[in-house]
Amino acid sequence: MDIQNTIQTLREELNQHNYNYYVLDKPTISDFEFDLKLKQLQDLEDKHPEYFDENSPTQRIGGAITKNFQTVSHEHRMYSLDNSYSKDELADWEKRIQKVLGDVPLEYTCELKYDGASISITYENGKLKRAVTRGDGFQGDDVTNNIKTIKSIPLKIKGDFPSTFDVRGEIILPFAGFEKMNQDLIEIGELPYSNPRNTASGSLKLQDSAEVAKRPLDCLLYFIIGNKLPFNSQFDGLETARQWGFKVPKESKLAHNLEEVFEFIDYWDIHRHNLPYETDGVVVKVNSFHFQDELGFTAKSPRWAIAYKFKSEQVSTKLISISYQVGRTGAITPVANLEPVQLAGTIVKRASLHNADQIEKLDIRVGDTVFVEKGGEIIPKIIAVDFTKRPDNSEPTKYITHCPECQTELVRGEGEANHYCPNFYGCPPQIIGRIQHYISRKAMDIEGLGGETVALLFNNGLVHNYADLYELTVEQILPLERMAQKSAENLVNGVKNSVSIPFERALYAIGIRFVGETVAKKLAKHYKNIDALSQATLMDLVLVDEIGDRIAQSVIDFFENQENRIIIERLKSYGIEFEIIEKINPNATNKLSGKTFVVSGVFEKFSRDELKKAIEDNGGKVGSSISAKTNYVVAGDNMGPAKLDKANKLNVSIISEDDFIKILNES
Numbered sequence: 001m002d003i004q005n006t007i008q009t010l011r012e013e014l015n016q017h018n019y020n021y022y023v024l025d026k027p028t029i030s031d032f033e034f035d036l037k038l039k040q041l042q043d044l045e046d047k048h049p050e051y052f053d054e055n056s057p058t059q060r061i062g063g064a065i066t067k068n069f070q071t072v073s074h075e076h077r078m079y080s081l082d083n084s085y086s087k088d089e090l091a092d093w094e095k096r097i098q099k100v101l102g103d104v105p106l107e108y109t110c111e112l113k114y115d116g117a118s119i120s121i122t123y124e125n126g127k128l129k130r131a132v133t134r135g136d137g138f139q140g141d142d143v144t145n146n147i148k149t150i151k152s153i154p155l156k157i158k159g160d161f162p163s164t165f166d167v168r169g170e171i172i173l174p175f176a177g178f179e180k181m182n183q184d185l186i187e188i189g190e191l192p193y194s195n196p197r198n199t200a201s202g203s204l205k206l207q208d209s210a211e212v213a214k215r216p217l218d219c220l221l222y223f224i225i226g227n228k229l230p231f232n233s234q235f236d237g238l239e240t241a242r243q244w245g246f247k248v249p250k251e252s253k254l255a256h257n258l259e260e261v262f263e264f265i266d267y268w269d270i271h272r273h274n275l276p277y278e279t280d281g282v283v284v285k286v287n288s289f290h291f292q293d294e295l296g297f298t299a300k301s302p303r304w305a306i307a308y309k310f311k312s313e314q315v316s317t318k319l320i321s322i323s324y325q326v327g328r329t330g331a332i333t334p335v336a337n338l339e340p341v342q343l344a345g346t347i348v349k350r351a352s353l354h355n356a357d358q359i360e361k362l363d364i365r366v367g368d369t370v371f372v373e374k375g376g377e378i379i380p381k382i383i384a385v386d387f388t389k390r391p392d393n394s395e396p397t398k399y400i401t402h403c404p405e406c407q408t409e410l411v412r413g414e415g416e417a418n419h420y421c422p423n424f425y426g427c428p429p430q431i432i433g434r435i436q437h438y439i440s441r442k443a444m445d446i447e448g449l450g451g452e453t454v455a456l457l458f459n460n461g462l463v464h465n466y467a468d469l470y471e472l473t474v475e476q477i478l479p480l481e482r483m484a485q486k487s488a489e490n491l492v493n494g495v496k497n498s499v500s501i502p503f504e505r506a507l508y509a510i511g512i513r514f515v516g517e518t519v520a521k522k523l524a525k526h527y528k529n530i531d532a533l534s535q536a537t538l539m540d541l542v543l544v545d546e547i548g549d550r551i552a553q554s555v556i557d558f559f560e561n562q563e564n565r566i567i568i569e570r571l572k573s574y575g576i577e578f579e580i581i582e583k584i585n586p587n588a589t590n591k592l593s594g595k596t597f598v599v600s601g602v603f604e605k606f607s608r609d610e611l612k613k614a615i616e617d618n619g620g621k622v623g624s625s626i627s628a629k630t631n632y633v634v635a636g637d638n639m640g641p642a643k644l645d646k647a648n649k650l651n652v653s654i655i656s657e658d659d660f661i662k663i664l665n666e667s
């Protein structure tokens, strides 16, 4: 291929990767590989200036503007950063600076490079006015509403500030929040997000800011830009930002020479693993604004700053075999079994291969030597195959066609990433997984019963679904491994005691696909009992707050299934109520002393007589008309204007049924 063609191919390839990374938030190659290709292109362009193109990925910021938000021009352009991977490159950078500035003493701010999505936020008269993504550097998406949901971003500034300025920061998803989000997804049988950076970036692009508000995003600030700023160096700017109320990580340091910069890098290359969020390097900036102005910018990045990228830890090892796991929902996940190898402080033996497409893309085969990396420093993943080490007799991987557990032929729905085993009622890991979900802490929270025991019960033919749990007897389970009289009794009692559980928890427990904790709450509140829910049509369901087509269809499918209906009826017969039950606290005494009021409104939950009885049980006296002697009147919705009038005159408060029950149930 001639040079011009190579350059053209690289440009096209990099443009596609930029699109995958910035717009889709789904990169298909590692950053390291991306940076290598970019460098290769840069080198070719340097050698062949005749092929210069201002639209080349070397000259332009990779991000893009989406059509989903209003496009806004940046008052101050948003640049990228030049990258370096070695101390030599940093030394070269300093030389280039000294060429411009002469041999002056230089100070550098050293900051961590937070791995998320950049944001520019404009403040006017101390108030947050607008937040815009980096986009192509000139223009970005107005995501103000989404940004306002992030609690660490002040809506109003404290202290002395110029009338208008922009702040620049990184929107990140700390590890803890990221893992919680994934846990919630796994619980409802969904695939987890691949890493915090792409998830943070994807969150900013959501159309519904209520959805964004639920995500534990954070903003780490690294720059203030504007006219008449009350400081003249980067380091003082960070301190000021902190005083104005922004979150500025305290790890940043002022270095007085390159040696101190190297110390900072060496320290954080190790200790970054203890930070609660992801970092991918260190950003070194010339501290003085005066010098920054003199140095200026290239087409893409400031000359006064450079990123030093940490090498993401990679090792190579051998693929021993591929096994396939069947999840609770029947989703198949291929898992790579590796020759054990040390990586970032842990021994790695297995890595997820995600799905059939991933295997095909990597062209990974048993016996291959593979590169493993800790993606997002959490889950190890296979980056690539070392083809130079492929054994001659290796065979392409054939994805399984049948379930490894029950031999049912697998299916793959249109547009779905994973294969599924459709044998919902006969496939052991699906059955066990469903029962394990049913007993889990957030569901029925059954004391005395754990996930392993569930498998044991199933394997011994004692339970086939979660309703069977309620038929278990001590005599049946006593002969099982590691079971003693006491633990057997605890198990049976734990199951028995679980029946008095709020509707929303029971609804979550039965494991309808896509019905997680939050959705279960919404459905419970809306339908009040399972019969109403089971009769709901698709149209009814999608009208419920936050219920979309996919969830609605899944609810319909669940209740259309005869076996599910039988199980629910059985659960009811064991005492699970599957409805929201309002109770008047039977232990309330004298809750009403010293109060005088009329209970009025439409009585939805209790009859007039029940309410009267509750009043009397609480030491109150019920009257039929409002007078000084009787404190309470249960009037219902037919309280005539005369009574209302009288109540008003006597200054007696009129309260609803709900408020009345609340008073009785107050502890």
Ligand SMILES: NC(=O)c1ccc[n+]([C@@H]2O[C@H](COP(=O)([O-])OP(=O)(O)OC[C@H]3O[C@@H](n4cnc5c(N)ncnc54)[C@H](O)[C@@H]3O)[C@@H](O)[C@H]2O)c1
Pocket (backbone or CB within 6 Å): 017, 018, 020, 021, 022, 027, 028, 029, 030, 031, 032, 034, 035, 061, 062, 079, 080, 081, 111, 112, 113, 114, 115, 117, 118, 119, 134, 169, 170, 222, 283, 307
């Ligand atoms: N894998 C892929 O397909 C793919 C595609 C495109 C880009 N990428 C990766 O994305 C990056 C592209 O670079 P980029 O242009 O987004 O720049 P960058 O992320 O390397 O550096 C610039 C950004 O760093 C951020 N940053 C974090 N901490 C900072 C701090 N303390 N001070 C200043 N800025 C800070 C800012 O948001 C700034 O916009 C590279 O790492 C590249 O490998 C990967």
Ligand SMILES: [Zn+2]
Pocket (backbone or CB within 6 Å): 326, 403, 404, 405, 406, 407, 408, 421, 422, 423, 427, 428
């Ligand atoms: Zn199966």
